[in-house]
Amino acid sequence: MNILAPLAALLGIEVETITERVRNAVIINAVIVLLGLVGVIFLVVAAFLALADALSPIYAALILAAVFLVLALCVYFGMKLGEGRRKHEQAVKRRSSETGAFVTTAALTALPVLLKSPLVRTLGLPAAAIAAFLLVRGNSDKSDS
Numbered sequence: 001m002n003i004l005a006p007l008a009a010l011l012g013i014e015v016e017t018i019t020e021r022v023r024n025a026v027i028i029n030a031v032i033v034l035l036g037l038v039g040v041i042f043l044v045v046a047a048f049l050a051l052a053d054a055l056s057p058i059y060a061a062l063i064l065a066a067v068f069l070v071l072a073l074c075v076y077f078g079m080k081l082g083e084g085r086r087k088h089e090q091a092v093k094r095r096s097s098e099t100g101a102f103v104t105t106a107a108l109t110a111l112p113v114l115l116k117s118p119l120v121r122t123l124g125l126p127a128a129a130i131a132a133f134l135l136v137r138g139n140s141d142k143s144d145s
Helices: 004-011 015-054 057-115 118-144
Strands: none
Touching: 015 057, 057 118
16 A cells, blocks of 8 residues: 555645545545435424324334335345346356357467468458457447447
């Protein structure tokens, strides 16, 4: 950690300015969250008072408790769904990189044997270059969308 400050100074990065900006942003965001939380608490109290006036205090408390428990369950299931999707995407990326590594290793292993043949040198190398170009171009088109 002691080496980062001189290195940052050497690169022209003003560490004090960055830390001050981050500290100010954290303080401002904390105040925003605190004021938003107070506003939400008053909204819940107003909803409770309106329900208590319309029904009874016990039913109002039960209704609000049920609503917040259902909201908590929705957030939990949404989190689990997102986590499952993230794990699936990671598995697909890992499988793709392992396949690419396997194909590269196989090609590099077979290359010396194939290059001994003059026919492969004259026909195979241009065909392999075209195939590699099309493969790379096809993968970049998929990642853009």
